[in-house]
Amino acid sequence: MDFAVRFTNTVSVISRWFPGVDSLEAAGAAQEELHARANQALRDHFGRRVFVRAVVEVSNFCRENCHYCGMRRDNRGLARRREDPEVLAELLIRNRPLSITDVNIQAGEDPVAVRGVVLPLVRILRRETNLGISVCLGTLSQELSSELQEAGASTYIVKFELADAARYEALEGPGTLEERVTYIRWLADQGWNVSSGFIAGLPGEGIPSMLQNLKLAGALPLIGCSVSPFVSGAETPLGHAPQASIDLTLNCMAALRLMRPDWVVPAVSALNLSAPQGGYLRGLLAGANLCTINITPEAMREDYVIYKRDRFIMTEERVLEAIDSAGMEPSMTSLASHFAARRCAATLQEAAPAGRG
Numbered sequence: 247m248d249f250a251v252r253f254t255n256t257v258s259v260i261s262r263w264f265p266g267v268d269s270l271e272a273a274g275a276a277q278e279e280l281h282a283r284a285n286q287a288l289r290d291h292f293g294r295r296v297f298v299r300a301v302v303e304v305s306n307f308c309r310e311n312c313h314y315c316g317m318r319r320d321n322r323g324l325a326r327r328r329e330d331p332e333v334l335a336e337l338l339i340r341n342r343p344l345s346i347t348d349v350n351i352q353a354g355e356d357p358v359a360v361r362g363v364v365l366p367l368v369r370i371l372r373r374e375t376n377l378g379i380s381v382c383l384g385t386l387s388q389e390l391s392s393e394l395q396e397a398g399a400s401t402y403i404v405k406f407e408l409a410d411a412a413r414y415e416a417l418e419g420p421g422t423l424e425e426r427v428t429y430i431r432w433l434a435d436q437g438w439n440v441s442s443g444f445i446a447g448l449p450g451e452g453i454p455s456m457l458q459n460l461k462l463a464g465a466l467p468l469i470g471c472s473v474s475p476f477v478s479g480a481e482t483p484l485g486h487a488p489q490a491s492i493d494l495t496l497n498c499m500a501a502l503r504l505m506r507p508d509w510v511v512p513a514v515s516a517l518n519l520s521a522p523q524g525g526y527l528r529g530l531l532a533g534a535n536l537c538t539i540n541i542t543p544e545a546m547r548e549d550y551v552i553y554k555r556d557r558f559i560m561t562e563e564r565v566l567e568a569i570d571s572a573g574m575e576p577s578m579t580s581l582a583s584h585f586a587a588r589r590c591a592a593t594l595q596e597a598a599p600a601g602r603g
């Protein structure tokens with residue numbers, strides 16, 4: 247299919263998702279209206295509740311070489327390290343922020359860390375806490391993924407990054423786009439709650455690319471999706487490229503929310519890199535319903551450069567302040583329990599007609 251036809255089809259799909267708003271370039275009053283509609287869709291589905299989780303970054307080794315990420319394997323300037331699972335377990339069992347209900351364990355694509363750090367940590371947390379456990383570890387073997395699930399993790403975050411396969415290859419995204427999408431579908435088939443995500447405003451990517459991203463997200467078996475603004479990291483091949491517009495990023499988030507009111511859409515810390523004056527809060531007002539408190543130990547944080555060295559760390563205080571300013575409140579229910587309840591309701595619904603027979 248040629249590009250013009252593909253693009254026209256995509257625009258008509260997007261228009262169906264949010265009638266009356268026909269551009270991701272919405273600015274001024276049109277943007278306010280778009281975000282207000284997204285916020286209303288969120289409230290209609292979730293009320294004022296925002297999920298609050300912690301993230302621990304456990305390894306900055308990565309076998310991939312994505313042009314948009316400072317942790318790419320060709321970056322020799324990083325001190326690479328893996329955390330000790332016992333230290334992280336202690337932190338999460340005895341010193342975790344009181345507002346969190348879930349934890350996301352994240353690393354570069356590093357199967358060694360999955361076996362040596364993540365699996366033991368998940369087993370301890372499952373035994374000692376009732377935290378919901380998600381992982382964000384890249385594309386792993388089926389065997390390793392199944393071990394994580396058996397150990398007690400229930401949500402897998404695997405971002406497709408960008409929906410254009412040729413650009414994906416040119417930017418050396420992880421594996422191939424096809425592999426990534428196949429992995430997402432396989433995880434969902436295995437019973438994982440799968441969340442994905444894409445980058446807004448990569449160099450050379452305009453509105454048609456964002457529409458393609460939204461369309462792919464909508465076609466995947468997901469329970470949520472993130473949008474991260476492209477941030478040019480000094481230690482990457484894209485170090486001199488312009489940063490993504492915060493408005494494009496927020497408009498994509500609002501579009502996601504309107505497309506899927508039931509999804510979990512995170513407010514990412516990079517929103518505050520794109521717009522230091524309140525970017526994160528604007529995310530919560532444009533349809534986001536998940537906040538993340540970073541509790542990664544200091545030594546790892548410095549060299550965990552998915553965006554750039556000068557990171558914006560979301561502490562519990564900053565997260566709670568943003569939630570309050572958005573007129574929302576932390577959820578007492580964990581993401582894991584929310585998804586489990588939803589799955590249970592769907593199963594009951596499927597069984598209902600047969601039962602009435």
Ligand code: SF4
Nearest residue numbers: 308310312315318354
């Ligand atoms: S984006 Fe992920 S897979 Fe790519 S280099 Fe960074 S950590 Fe590795």
